[in-house]
Amino acid sequence: xxxxxxxxxxxxxxxxxxxxxxxxxxxxxxxxxxxxxxxxxxxxxxxxxxxxxxxxxxxxxxxxxxxxxxxxxxxxxxxxxxxxxxxxxxxxxxxxxxxxxxxxxxxxxxxxxxxxxxxxxxxxxxxxxxxxxxxxxxxxxxxxxxxxxxxxxxxxxxxxxxxxxxxxxxxxxxxxxxxxxxxxxxxxxxxxxxxxxx
Numbered sequence: 358x359x360x361x362x363x364x365x366x367x368x369x370x371x372x373x374x375x376x377x378x379x380x381x382x383x384x385x386x387x388x389x390x391x392x393x394x395x396x397x398x399x400x401x402x403x404x405x406x407x408x409x410x411x412x413x414x415x416x417x418x419x420x421x422x423x424x425x426x427x428x429x430x431x432x433x434x435x436x437x438x439x440x441x442x443x444x445x446x447x448x449x450x451x452x453x454x455x456x457x458x459x460x461x462x463x464x465x466x467x468x469x470x471x472x473x474x475x476x477x478x479x480x481x482x483x484x485x486x487x488x489x490x491x492x493x494x495x496x497x498x499x500x501x502x503x504x505x506x507x508x509x510x511x512x513x514x515x516x517x518x519x520x521x522x523x524x525x526x527x528x529x530x531x532x533x534x535x536x537x538x539x540x541x542x543x544x545x546x547x548x549x550x551x552x553x554x555x
Contacts, residue, residue, distance in 0.1 A: 358423050359385070360436045363405075363445045363553065372436060375553060379546045386431075386477040386542075395431035396513050397485065398477060401502070402435065402450060403470035408495035409502070418499065425506050429513045432506070448552045456548050460484045460540050470498070472505055481539040 360372030373381065389395035403409045412418050413434060426432050435449060453473055454466050460483075467489050474485040488505050492498040 358419050358426075359431065359433045361433055363435050363449070375550050378433075379550065382546055383480065383542060389431050390477065394428050395426075396429050396517065397431075397509070398475050399430055399432045399506075399509070400434065400453070400473040400475075401432060401470070402453060402467075402473060405435070407470070409470055409490075409498050412495055412499055421503065422506065425503055426510060429510045430506065445553050449549070452549050452551055452553075456540070456545065457484060457487055470502075472502070472509075474509055477542065480542050482542050482545045483539055 361378050362372045362374050386395075386398060389398075401413070403413070413422075414436070422432060450467075450469055457467065457473070467487055470490045472488045472490070474487070476483045476485055486509075490498055490501050490505070492501045
């Protein structure tokens with residue numbers, strides 16, 4: 358679990374600033390792939406003022422998600438001010454939706470919360486899937502988050518066993534992404550953080 362700090366860090370959480378994340382993104386992903394710490398990646402995207410945001414910051418929740426993702430999936434998440442009118446949060450959601458529209462055939466815009474799954478290879482990002490979380494009760498939404506991550510991990514395990522492409526392994530969640538194209542990671546990061554103020 359890797360936090361990316363949006364704006365000032367008021368709670369002493371250790372994590373990447375946008376600048377350090379952009380500079381080290383290639384190194385983080387390559388290192389995790391080369392050392393067997395991950396086979397795929399994800400961003401958890403949610404409102405900074407939501408119950409999910411408060412829940413995901415607890416040590417117990419972070420530990421559960423970390424254990425669940427194991428050495429199959431590295432998960433990034435955004436940490437910022439819990440202001441309902443946070444323009445940075447809104448911009449990140451809009452930017453990710455633009456990336457998804459450009460690179461994949463989808464069923465429309467994704468509202469928070471959602472999980473953005475991607476692969477990284479040869480300095481290129483491939484959108485694997487985007488899953489919208491539908492529960493609004495904080496206890497149920499965390500269970501839903503764990504279920505979606507668990508299914509993604511299972512897909513990765515099955516893919517490695519059968520050596521089949523990502524999209525051909527059956528899982529129970531509805532896939533939102535049908536076709537994708539490769540995106541150079543520099544473009545991906547520039548697009549992701551376009552208009553974000555530190």
